[in-house]
Amino acid sequence: xxxxxxxxxxxxxxxxxxxxxxxxxxxxxxxxxxxxxxxxxxxxxxxxxxxxxxxxxxxxxxxxxxxxxxxxxxxxxxxxxxxxxxxxxxxxxxxxxxxxxxxxxxxxxxxxxxxxxxxxxxxxxxxxxxxxxxxxxxxxxxxxxxxxxxxxxxxxxxxxxxxxxxxxxxxxxxxxxxxxxxxxxxxxxxxxxxxxxxxxxxxxxxxxxxxxxxxxxxxxxxxxxxxxxxxxxxxxxxxxxxxxxxxxxxxxxxxxxxxxxxxxxxxxxxxxxxxxxxxxxxxxxxxxxxxxxxxxxx
Amino acid sequence: xxxxxxxxxxxxxxxxxxxxxxxxxxxxxxxxxxxxxxxxxxxxxxxxxxxxxxxxxxxxxxxxxxxxxxxxxxxxxxxxxxxxxxxxxxxxxxxxxxxxxxxxxxxxxxxxxxxxxxxxxxxxxxxxxxxxxxxxxxxxxxxxxxxxxxxxxxxxxxxxxxxxxxxxxxxxxxxxxxxxxxxxxxxxxxxxxxxxxxxxxxxxxxxxxxxxxxxxxxxxxxxxxxxxxxxxxxxxxxxxxxxxxxxxxxxxxxxxxxxxxxxxxxxxxxxxxxxxxxxxxxxxxxxxxxxxxxxxxxxxxxxxxxxxxxxxxxxxxxxxxxxxxxxxxx
Amino acid sequence: xxxxxxxxxxxxxxxxxxxxxxxxxxxxxxxxxxxxxxxxxxxxxxxxxxxxxxxxxxxxxxxxxxxxxxxxxxxxxxxxxxxxxxxxxxxxxxxxxxxxxxxxxxxxxxxxxxxxxxxxxxxxxxxxxxxxxxxxxxxxxxxxxxxxxxxxxxxxxxxxxxxxxxxxxxxxxxxxxxxxxxxxxxxxxxxxxxxxxxxxxxxxxxxxxxxxxxxxxxxxxxxxxxxxxxxxxxxx
Numbered sequence: 001x002x003x004x005x006x007x008x009x010x011x012x013x014x015x016x017x018x019x020x021x022x023x024x025x026x027x028x029x030x031x032x033x034x035x036x037x038x039x040x041x042x043x044x045x046x047x048x049x050x051x052x053x054x055x056x057x058x059x060x061x062x063x064x065x066x067x068x069x070x071x072x073x074x075x076x077x078x079x080x081x082x083x084x085x086x087x088x089x090x091x092x093x094x095x096x097x098x099x100x101x102x103x104x105x106x107x108x109x110x111x112x113x114x115x116x117x118x119x120x121x122x123x124x125x126x127x128x129x130x131x132x133x134x135x136x137x138x139x140x141x142x143x144x145x146x147x148x149x150x151x152x153x154x155x156x157x158x159x160x161x162x163x164x165x166x167x168x169x170x171x172x173x174x175x176x177x178x179x180x181x182x183x184x185x186x187x188x189x190x191x192x193x194x195x196x197x198x199x200x201x202x203x204x205x206x207x208x209x210x211x212x213x214x215x216x217x218x219x220x221x222x223x224x225x226x227x228x229x230x231x232x233x234x235x236x237x238x239x240x241x242x243x244x245x246x247x248x249x250x251x252x253x254x255x256x257x258x259x260x261x262x263x264x265x266x267x268x269x270x271x272x273x274x275x276x277x278x279x280x281x282x283x284x285x286x287x288x289x290x291x292x293x294x295x296x297x298x
Numbered sequence: 299x300x301x302x303x304x305x306x307x308x309x310x311x312x313x314x315x316x317x318x319x320x321x322x323x324x325x326x327x328x329x330x331x332x333x334x335x336x337x338x339x340x341x342x343x344x345x346x347x348x349x350x351x352x353x354x355x356x357x358x359x360x361x362x363x364x365x366x367x368x369x370x371x372x373x374x375x376x377x378x379x380x381x382x383x384x385x386x387x388x389x390x391x392x393x394x395x396x397x398x399x400x401x402x403x404x405x406x407x408x409x410x411x412x413x414x415x416x417x418x419x420x421x422x423x424x425x426x427x428x429x430x431x432x433x434x435x436x437x438x439x440x441x442x443x444x445x446x447x448x449x450x451x452x453x454x455x456x457x458x459x460x461x462x463x464x465x466x467x468x469x470x471x472x473x474x475x476x477x478x479x480x481x482x483x484x485x486x487x488x489x490x491x492x493x494x495x496x497x498x499x500x501x502x503x504x505x506x507x508x509x510x511x512x513x514x515x516x517x518x519x520x521x522x523x524x525x526x527x528x529x530x531x532x533x534x535x536x537x538x539x540x541x542x543x544x545x546x547x548x549x550x551x552x553x554x555x556x557x558x559x560x561x562x563x564x565x566x567x568x569x570x571x572x573x574x575x576x577x578x579x580x581x582x583x584x585x586x587x588x589x590x591x592x593x594x595x596x597x598x599x600x601x602x603x604x605x606x607x608x609x610x611x612x613x614x615x616x617x618x619x620x621x622x623x624x625x626x627x628x
Numbered sequence: 629x630x631x632x633x634x635x636x637x638x639x640x641x642x643x644x645x646x647x648x649x650x651x652x653x654x655x656x657x658x659x660x661x662x663x664x665x666x667x668x669x670x671x672x673x674x675x676x677x678x679x680x681x682x683x684x685x686x687x688x689x690x691x692x693x694x695x696x697x698x699x700x701x702x703x704x705x706x707x708x709x710x711x712x713x714x715x716x717x718x719x720x721x722x723x724x725x726x727x728x729x730x731x732x733x734x735x736x737x738x739x740x741x742x743x744x745x746x747x748x749x750x751x752x753x754x755x756x757x758x759x760x761x762x763x764x765x766x767x768x769x770x771x772x773x774x775x776x777x778x779x780x781x782x783x784x785x786x787x788x789x790x791x792x793x794x795x796x797x798x799x800x801x802x803x804x805x806x807x808x809x810x811x812x813x814x815x816x817x818x819x820x821x822x823x824x825x826x827x828x829x830x831x832x833x834x835x836x837x838x839x840x841x842x843x844x845x846x847x848x849x850x851x852x853x854x855x856x857x858x859x860x861x862x863x864x
Contacts, residue, residue, distance in 0.1 A: 163729070163733050166722065166726050166729060166730050166733070167730065167733065169719065169721055169722055169726075170719045170722060170727075170730050172721075173719040173720055173721050173722065174717060174719060174720075176681065176717075177713060177717040177719070178719075178730075179681060179700075179701050179702075180676075180679060180680075180681045180701055180711055180713060180717075181701075181705065181710075181730060181731050181734055181775060181776075181779070182701060182702040182704075182705030182706065182710075182731075182733075182734025182735060182779060183702065183730065183733075183734060184702045
């Protein structure tokens, strides 16, 4: 029975990974930028949640109406100040700039908040659990999972049904032609960056409530997010969900056998998918070219 | 009457510089005799920086491979040296085998990560470094989380050990700079820069993109392994968190960006700058890294050719030329 | 009456390479201009410069009297200038209908709503739900024109519409262009087929290596003169 429990817990965990990953996937699909500071921005979301919930004396959920728009604004600002400029400077620049940004964020957090691990006040939700047959499921995990699914669904609907979504997909397909047919590309980029950072911050809040966080947690968060995207496949939000689920289930199931090997197993799964099916499980065919079929040439 | 045009790959400045650098190397080799212990330590740090910067430039500057996971091979080289010393071999003799071990292990890894490029390649290298670190942590034979101390150096006095490490570091730094230079000039030629600026165009022009990236990755892994072995010799202790630290990548990124991507002279300049910054700002702890990160961002966006890039453009200098110059035949 | 489009002394450089040298031409409202020339003569560069997708080094572009030389593409689309690019360039992951809607969203004009486009292009209407990447060449070209029309342009620029298409399909496309002319649109057509270009248009500009080699009304010039300008032979 513990195996079923592990799989269920793993899936719930996987939902969180998908939430942190979807911003990365979107940003790459549309802007061709791999934001190496993405994990750190999620951690910033957790710290912001800490500051707001301490200052207002409420569980962190209450601060979300303030936190999420703030995170969106940060994304827009970063796009305008850094990413947009970096993209114009060639292929290497975005990687170098986002890595430099990651270093700055991690160390600014260390200066501001010390390296002690912190936790977020989840209120009564953090402690409650319910029974599903013979399984005990924490409400917090369930909420995290359902939120991830809800966010992904809303994003997918927005992309496929709205005028904004069409513009985003057109820009992702062909930037030059998108400009040509009169799409204002800067607002598209800015809104995508905003969504990416907002979803990262939301994921950070869940991570911070379920576990602890510290200034250096960003790199590992980035790695997990990235692995979820690659396993699931670029260019598909549902692929990202599948990737996240694969990560979560692997981590919990292996952890059941031997906790020390849990994270390693996840990395090895990623490397295995990279070997066998580098495009990921659900990639749209034209997106495979983007991540590096070039590397196979020659 | 049409002027005769000559295409040359060298210049008098370059000859002059090569002469000067040979003198500098000879001088540096004499330091332990002339100045002794106190001068060696900072120079070892500086020379290590130079070796690492030159290596990272080979990857990112000349082959378009932005790797933030070179610490994987640093750690690998350190642990390899430990295992070699464990088997009774003199650790100093083990530096080259450790480097070779790192290079050999990088081959299958290359088969995986070189399928990617750009940002995706970068994160994949982070994953590889994480895997190596976890593997070391889980291996009791190399001390797990606690680490191991390096055996086989009991017979050396501190003075002699330090001097030998100094010479070994000098040798690795020289090999790194000279090796990358010759590699880029001969084997890669202009191909490497074509690869780093536009892989698809380069491939369609017949450049063997895959071969260049593989060669660069393996050579860089070997160099990193050598540096890792040197670090083990210095600290006498090999422990996962420090030897696989991402800080090495942060340093390499900074040095190459500040100094000038895609030039041979640039990383040397960048190493000097980082060394200077570290000496002056180390008291400020995390702020030092904020500044380092900020400068890296600023340089990429504003002065993307680095200090050397600007200098050589303005002044027309090229101490270690890797391109072609067209001039009049005299 | 002031011309719809005026180009004066336009220079375009790609880094060190100069593609256009002092191009000057005018396009009257309601007319059709044929832009011809060998490959590499600068025709695509000129159209892209007019549409705003290509930066210019010097010179002037005026639309309805207003200087638009430094206006970004979205402003030009809003003003009524639309380009059907070389190679169609549809958005592959979007459906036909979504491609057209994207074209429409860039301008407030309602001259060509979706219903009118589907009436005029039954071919497009039939494949409206299909992904653009699954269409044939002729279908793609029709959709590309429809996408440009969706923004309700007064000036339509078409770059090599007949490239790679069977003659019958090209004939159908030119019938559509004739209908557009009747509806009052102004066209600039880049075309390799000189005879077709001359029969469909009122005036002609021939480019040679980035310069205007010949500019005349179609009625006043013979095809031999055009061919001579095309290849750079000097004839009186």
